[in-house]
Amino acid sequence: MPDAASNSSATSKPLPTPPKPFAPEDESSLREALKRCSPSTFEAAVQFRKTGNPEHVPAVVIGVIERFVEPDLRVKLKDADDDLRLIEDLGIDSLTMMEIVILVEDVLQMSINNDELRNLRTVGDVKTFIDCKIRGLPLPKPTKFIPIEHIGAVMPIQPPFLFLNEASVSSTAANGKYKISGQEFFLQGHFKDNPVMPASIMLEALGQLAVLYLLEGAPTEPGKVVSSQMIFFTGCEGVRAHRICKPGDILTLSIKPKRMKMPLATFEGSIRVGQEKAVIAEEITLTYGFVDAANAPVPINGTTHATGVNGSPEAAPATTPLRVAINS
Numbered sequence: 001m002p003d004a005a006s007n008s009s010a011t012s013k014p015l016p017t018p019p020k021p022f023a024p025e026d027e028s029s030l031r032e033a034l035k036r037c038s039p040s041t042f043e044a045a046v047q048f049r050k051t052g053n054p055e056h057v058p059a060v061v062i063g064v065i066e067r068f069v070e071p072d073l074r075v076k077l078k079d080a081d082d083d084l085r086l087i088e089d090l091g092i093d094s095l096t097m098m099e100i101v102i103l104v105e106d107v108l109q110m111s112i113n114n115d116e117l118r119n120l121r122t123v124g125d126v127k128t129f130i131d132c133k134i135r136g137l138p139l140p141k142p143t144k145f146i147p148i149e150h151i152g153a154v155m156p157i158q159p160p161f162l163f164l165n166e167a168s169v170s171s172t173a174a175n176g177k178y179k180i181s182g183q184e185f186f187l188q189g190h191f192k193d194n195p196v197m198p199a200s201i202m203l204e205a206l207g208q209l210a211v212l213y214l215l216e217g218a219p220t221e222p223g224k225v226v227s228s229q230m231i232f233f234t235g236c237e238g239v240r241a242h243r244i245c246k247p248g249d250i251l252t253l254s255i256k257p258k259r260m261k262m263p264l265a266t267f268e269g270s271i272r273v274g275q276e277k278a279v280i281a282e283e284i285t286l287t288y289g290f291v292d293a294a295n296a297p298v299p300i301n302g303t304t305h306a307t308g309v310n311g312s313p314e315a316a317p318a319t320t321p322l323r324v325a326i327n328s
Helices: 005-012 024-033 039-051 054-068 071-077 094-108 123-135 148-154 199-216
Strands: 144-146 166-169 174-179 224-226 232-241 250-261 264-273 276-287 290-292 298-300 303-307
Touching: 024 039, 024 094, 039 054, 039 094, 054 071, 054 094, 054 123, 094 123, 144 199, 148 166, 148 199, 166 199, 174 199, 199 232, 199 250, 199 264, 199 276, 250 276
Parallel strands: none
Antiparallel strands: 144 166, 166 174, 174 250, 224 290, 232 276, 250 264, 264 276, 298 303
16 A cells, blocks of 8 residues: 655655756746735746756745735635635635636646646645646546535444534545534533633544545555544644644634554644644554455444445444544
């Protein structure tokens, strides 16, 4: 089985194509094209055109997107958050997206097929897509946006212990959101007259997002899928809580795989509230296992059931991942 993409990407990327000569008239043309973009965008574009170094591309892409975003929404781009959604968070419609693409094509001297744009849903999708085009790498699978109904159908963890309201999963990461409603059962005793989300529950939420990544985005062996009944929490390291979280706060969760070799998957994770750090976990490790795709559990009313030889449901094990740690 392949290791996590993050470990192999550094060695698999081909060297950039030598750049074409960059004449003074090219700089003038580039300055005119980017006249409504920030000076840093222009400088990054000049460096890319002179050197062909793809490391300058993210700054160009963010700068071009910022030029077409409404002024009151541009603050969201300051941290270059890859899980920002183009439509929902930045108000970019299909026509505006075409304007962005045309300018990027002109600045980076590349060609983008209209059909390739359909799967670009986040800022991270756009940056990864253009980086792959420049480097000549295969395009990644599109990000999957997963509503609460689907999360409840595929996850073995169910309310009131499910802490994901929405999520998105790509081949390299997963992101999610959870709003602290104030009605959570544990807030009745944590703390009296001062409800605070326990840091251990926020770590649980990150673990649940890692479970969703394994079920929806992780690479598998041919004919195999990750079993929802074989994922368990084993440990975590480097956990830091930076912020108290209370009812009304919206937690933005993010996990990325660091190492994956069955039966262990290790992730790094973080939670933010707005632009503030809430929790950082350097490593969250889960165990997991494969089952034959033909015998994978089938979601029935939010509950997974294993299928028998004739496709009829069989009783699924009662074990729920992340509620209890595995015996080492």
